[in-house]
Amino acid sequence: MGPEHVAQHLQASFDLSYASVDLVLAWEQGEAVPSRPELIALAGVLWCSPGELIDRPRTLREHRIARGLAPEEVALAVDIDVLAYLRMEEHEDWQGTERQSAVLADTLRLSMPDFVTITGREEELAELLRSAVTTRWQTQIRRVGKVVPLDKRLIEHTLRVLFEDYQWQMTATPAWRGTTVVGEDAHDKGQEFLARIVKHFWSRAGWTEL
Incomplete structure (x- = not known):
């Protein structure tokens, strides 16, 4: 048409x-x-x-529209004044409590990655993940768990795998005819990995459609 x-x-x-x-x-x-x-x-x-x-919803407003909900419906569900809710949408700054955030996730049927993004926790998660792969990943398990409410064993496994992935990037990068390039090329690969650390985390944790 x-x-x-x-x-x-x-x-x-x-x-x-x-x-x-x-x-x-x-x-x-x-x-x-x-x-x-x-x-x-x-x-x-x-x-x-x-x-x-x-397209795939990214913002709070886009997720609401994708579900065919009016602002009033979401505001009522999460027990927030509709004008306050609309300001949060406009500024992309969710200010709800833990309980309200949980209700929001249920109302909009948010995936875990979307929930973290919408509630403004993605940058905090990125910092924790960068610290985990560049120092000792074991020290970040509890902190990551506070940002991402996942099973502790899944977080442990994901952080360990990310750490190994990053260390491999930094120490050896396959090159022509089976030789190995170290130094500047490995550093660039490591920086690229860190820049996409959140996406790598979700992929390793089982979410692939990002």
């Missing part, structure tokens, strides 16, 4: 008289973001769910 037909259906079936071809194209090209009512209407025209119309 082309943009012209989409715009016509939005106007005729969903009372969006302002839905022009240019607006539909702006949505398609990422130059504008549809509101919740617009997204629901668009999904109705295209016979799909709202979540199918956006």
Whole structure:
């Protein structure tokens, strides 16, 4: 269905008289973001769910829209004033308590990686992981567990494997004809590994679709 037909259906079936071809194209090209009512209407025209119309959600607002929920519904579920909740969405700064965070995760059906990102813990996790692989990973088990509520044995295993992965990057990098390059090339590989440490952590812990 082309943009012209989409715009016509939005106007005729969903009372969006302002839905022009240019607006539909702006949505398609990422130059504008549809509101919740617009997204629901668009999904109705295209016979799909709202979540199918956006890329993998990253922000609190995107996750809410992907679930087809209004701000009022989420705010009520987590017991936060709706205006305060909307400010959190706008500034991408979740300020809920542990209990409210748990309810949020359940309401939006967040994966563990998404939960850590939305609650603003990703950078803290990255720092702990960098420390774990560059010093002694055993000292970071409890701290990582406070940021990421996973089974302790899984955290231990993941940190140990990450440590080994990083040390291998730093000590030896396979090169041409089976020889080994050490020094600057290994250092660069190590820095690249550290820059993607959170993604490596989730992958080793069992989450691959990031």
